[in-house]
Amino acid sequence: MQIQTTAEDQRIAWLAALAITIHILESAFPSPLPGIKPGLANVITIVVLVQFGWRSAAWVSLLRVLCGSLLLGTFLTPTFLLSLGGAVCSIAILWLACRLPGRGFGPVGFSLLAALAHMTGQFTIAWLLFIPHPALWRLFPVLLTAALLFGTVGGIIAGGISNRQRQCST
Amino acid sequence: MPQPALPQLHPLLRTLTLGLVCLLAACNRAGDPVYRDQFFAFGTLIDLTFHGVDTPRAEQASRALEQTFRQMHSDWHAWQPGALQQANAGLAEHGQASVDPAMAALIQEANRLSTLSNGLFNPVIGRLVALWGFHNDEPPQGPPPAADRIRQLVEQVPASTDVRVDDGQIHSRNPAVRYDLGAFAKGYAIDRGIEQLKELGILHAIINAGGDLRAIGRHGNRPWRIGIRDPRKPGVLASIEPAGDESVFTSGDYERFYEHEGRRYHHIIDPRSGYPAGATVSATVIHPVAATADAAATALFVAGPDAWPAIARQMGVKYVMLVDREGRIHLNPAMQARLKFESEPEAIVMSEAL
Amino acid sequence: MMTRADRVLMAIVLCALPLLYLHIWTDQEPATxxxxxxxxxxxxxxxxxxxxxxxxxxxxxxxxxxxxxxxxxxxxxxxxxxxxxxxxxxxxxxxxxxxxxxxxxxxxxxxxxxxxxxxx
Incomplete structure (x- = not known):
């Protein structure tokens, strides 16, 4: 039996594979503070969003979380739930952000929104499911600051990649 | 020629910044429209908190409330000359006494709640409380009373069901009945105080009488926030936000007690044994009516960690927290949903839904 | 490389974050x-x-x-x-x-x- 794949399917598969690789590489580095990661895999999502649209970006993002967790052995563990919550939130906010009329957001705006949404989603799940302690909220602004930093840097990188790609393809 | 992006953006940014600065200022404005006052009555400190009431009106209400509380206190005092003492003297001599309508209403309500609590809240064990030495502003020094004197009083089984109230008269068929409305009068008085505040048009207030309180309305745009003190160490155990109009009452063994030869004797006497109830450290009850919350906190304290759910159901109490001698926290599910613990409790025992 | 929407978003986030710190961290002001x-x-x-x-x-x-x-x-x-x-x-x-x-x-x-x- 053969599954018919379209060019888009293959593209998504390639990009997801790339994102998963980064995701796994990133998880190998210890994090200075729980919950804070540079989120380099997020860069791929933004590049895909800018170049191929929201649908592809959503696929890449969800495949990354799913396959990444299977490969790392964290599938259905708390880590997976946190990561899934973050991904779903950032995809949702990107869907809204794509609908902004006019020239809309650039890679930096998308990346920033995605990072903030990712952090908020992850934090909410952590708070609801694992540590429903009011003191946890004290961490929230710190985490969002990290998200602001890494989101912006990620967005600048994503913008750089997108521009170069566009130059290559023309 | 395309306009440069930055100058175009400036007015927008300026408005935005201005708006945020105003917001900041609003968040940070010093003080909030809260009026506080305190006075001494019912042998304790009455702490008033009003929100959104201008100062002259608040002061007036506070004075009026102070008068009401003083009056109720002297009328219903358990061991100082007053209406209640006269009634007790009448019961002792003739088995009956005449009472004014306010006192009759108070006694009737106490009797009703006592019956609902299977007598665990017992307002007619005045002689037992006096024997233990708690008819005094200062806790006694010990030693505890002799066992046979306690047994003697317990065997007479004074119960509120022995008392009939009609037509300005109370009749008792049990010569051992003596009213001690101690804590209960405090809850009942808080209810009268809240009624008075509502009549004065004050709709956002807390009356806190020595740690037992009723809160109405809100603190501006948020609910009132009540901290429940930890019965065994300094600081707050959990907090709760009263919804609209609710009373939070706690009976604890730390409120009035003395220690004799390393044992603690506190003021919450189990009417069945004649001794301070032993299994509970504190019982906290939330109920709309302060008098009910007051009687229930006492009754559930006496009932202890096993029997409290049945009594709570009978008394129509929906939210209970009980801390036992081992430090375990007993809760019903609805109470857990409302409590915010300051730190995760070590041991929670969940009851069935009430 | 930043669009106007990016810049506005950045401005909002930069302004809102200090407010969030203020709101969450000063929940318990010391008594004075x-x-x-x-x-x-x-x-x-x-x-x-x-x-x-x-x-x-x-x-x-x-x-x-x-x-x-x-x-x-x-x-x-x-x-x-x-x-x-x-x-x-x-x-x-x-x-x-x-x-x-x-x-x-x-x-x-x-x-x-x-x-x-x-x-x-």
Whole structure:
């Protein structure tokens, strides 16, 4: 039996594979503070969003979380739930952000929104499911600051990649 | 020629910044429209908190409330000359006494709640409380009373069901009945105080009488926030936000007690044994009516960690927290949903839904 | 490389983040003032700095209030039971202690107390 794949399917598969690789590489580095990661895999999502649209970006993002967790052995563990919550939130906010009329957001705006949404989603799940302690909220602004930093840097990188790609393809 | 992006953006940014600065200022404005006052009555400190009431009106209400509380206190005092003492003297001599309508209403309500609590809240064990030495502003020094004197009083089984109230008269068929409305009068008085505040048009207030309180309305745009003190160490155990109009009452063994030869004797006497109830450290009850919350906190304290759910159901109490001698926290599910613990409790025992 | 929407978003986030810090981290403002009341007299409100002792004359004698490091307590009181002294330091805005026999109450005040009332 053969599954018919379209060019888009293959593209998504390639990009997801790339994102998963980064995701796994990133998880190998210890994090200075729980919950804070540079989120380099997020860069791929933004590049895909800018170049191929929201649908592809959503696929890449969800495949990354799913396959990444299977490969790392964290599938259905708390880590997976946190990561899934973050991904779903950032995809949702990107869907809204794509609908902004006019020239809309650039890679930096998308990346920033995605990072903030990712952090908020992850934090909410952590708070609801694992540590429903009011003191946890004290961490929230710190985490969002990290998200602001890494989101912006990620967005600048994503913008750089997108521009170069566009130059290559023309 | 395309306009440069930055100058175009400036007015927008300026408005935005201005708006945020105003917001900041609003968040940070010093003080909030809260009026506080305190006075001494019912042998304790009455702490008033009003929100959104201008100062002259608040002061007036506070004075009026102070008068009401003083009056109720002297009328219903358990061991100082007053209406209640006269009634007790009448019961002792003739088995009956005449009472004014306010006192009759108070006694009737106490009797009703006592019956609902299977007598665990017992307002007619005045002689037992006096024997233990708690008819005094200062806790006694010990030693505890002799066992046979306690047994003697317990065997007479004074119960509120022995008392009939009609037509300005109370009749008792049990010569051992003596009213001690101690804590209960405090809850009942808080209810009268809240009624008075509502009549004065004050709709956002807390009356806190020595740690037992009723809160109405809100603190501006948020609910009132009540901290429940930890019965065994300094600081707050959990907090709760009263919804609209609710009373939070706690009976604890730390409120009035003395220690004799390393044992603690506190003021919450189990009417069945004649001794301070032993299994509970504190019982906290939330109920709309302060008098009910007051009687229930006492009754559930006496009932202890096993029997409290049945009594709570009978008394129509929906939210209970009980801390036992081992430090375990007993809760019903609805109470857990409302409590915010300051730190995760070590041991929670969940009851069935009430 | 940033669009206008990017810039506006960035501005909003940069402004909102300090507000969030302010909101979440100042939930519990330290107490700044001490309210002291003797019997039916008007209350006096005094700042919690500098560290010092305050003598208050009540109906049965003199109670001493100790103010130190933004906290306050009954250091001594002429009452027999010393319940007020045993109740220890008041640390948070809204907390209060009282000497009933000497009819003196003290309470920490702050602009944003964590609790409006304490149940016990």
């Amino acid at each position: 003032m001490l309210r002291m009341q003797v019997a039916d007299m008007d209350a006096t409100v005094t700042p919690l700095t500098p560290d010092r002792h305050v003598q208050l004359a009540g109906p049965i004698g003199e109670s001493i209030i100790e103010i130190r490091a933004g906290q306050a307590r009954f250091l001594d009181s002429p009452c027999p039971g010393k319940v007020c002294v045993h109740s220890g330091w008041l640390r948070e805005a809204g907390q209060l202690a009282a000497c009933l026999p000497n009819r003196i109450s003290i309470q920490l005040l702050g602009s944003r107390p964590r609790f409006d009332a304490i149940n016990f």
